[in-house]
Amino acid sequence: DTGVSQDPRHKITKRGQNVTFRCDPISEHNRLYWYRQTLGQGPEFLTYFQNEAQLEKSRLLSDRFSAERPKGSFSTLEIQRTEQGDSAMYLCASSLRQGQDTQYFGPGTRLTVL
Amino acid sequence: DQQVKQNSPSLSVQEGRISILNCDYTNSMFDYFLWYKKYPAEGPTFLISISSIKDKNEDGRFTVFLNKSAKHLSLHIVPSQPGDSAVYFCAAKAAGNKLTFGGGTRVLVKP
Numbered sequence: 001d002t003g004v005s006q007d008p009r010h011k012i013t014k015r016g017q018n019v020t021f022r023c024d025p026i027s028e029h030n031r032l033y034w035y036r037q038t039l040g041q042g043p044e045f046l047t048y049f050q051n052e053a054q055l056e057k058s059r060l061l062s063d064r065f066s067a068e069r070p071k072g073s074f075s076t077l078e079i080q081r082t083e084q085g086d087s088a089m090y091l092c093a094s095s096l097r098q099g100q101d102t103q104y105f106g107p108g109t110r111l112t113v114l
Numbered sequence: 115d116q117q118v119k120q121n122s123p124s125l126s127v128q129e130g131r132i133s134i135l136n137c138d139y140t141n142s143m144f145d146y147f148l149w150y151k152k153y154p155a156e157g158p159t160f161l162i163s164i165s166s167i168k169d170k171n172e173d174g175r176f177t178v179f180l181n182k183s184a185k186h187l188s189l190h191i192v193p194s195q196p197g198d199s200a201v202y203f204c205a206a207k208a209a210g211n212k213l214t215f216g217g218g219t220r221v222l223v224k225p
Binding site for chain 2: 004006031033035040041042043044045048055056058091093095101102103104105106107108110
């Protein structure tokens with residue numbers, strides 16, 4: 001069990017550029033989640049996949065954000081036309097649909113938009 | 115609308131003593147509660163959880179208490195160790211799958 005991994009760990013971009021983050025969940029986990037955390041706040045839910053199906057999206061996920069999980073394994077989160085307000089830590093979590101379904105988090109991707 | 119609140123932004127405790135972290139919630143549909151610990155530049159690490167059908171769950175030095183009538187839960191760490199210095203988040207889940215987090219409490223354990 002190697003845990004949830006995320007890539008890159010840090011991303012600095014200029015306003016208006018597109019960025020893409022990757023998340024690899026724990027291998028047997030079929031549920032995958034994206035959260036965003038800004039300074040001094042707790043993580044906020046963005047979206048959730050069960051296998052390859054995106055089952056829930058937050059109102060926080062504007063039209064510039066898109067997430068995919070094409071084969072039910074890794075997931076990508078893309079932000080188009082980045083804005084300074086997108087600067088945050090983007091966290092991925094995974095869980096196994098079993099019992100209370102505890103979510104285990106990756107190390108996060110820190111995005112800075114200049 | 116902040117459904118999960120951690121009203122103490124920080125807590126300082128002497129090594130070996132008890133740390134008590136508090137969390138209040140407003141949504142009566144929450145039925146599962148979790149505590150996570152977070153070090154700088156890392157993702158949250160799961161610590162302990164409790165279902166709404168219980169009022170206490172214990173795991174080693176960590177105990178979580180749930181008071182449903184007061185919509186309040188607490189995390190007790192006994193004895194506190196310097197390695198426990200981190201930010202602690204309370205989280206809650208309703209029938210869906212998303213977690214709703216509090217704002218966190220920064221704990222500093224002094225040697």
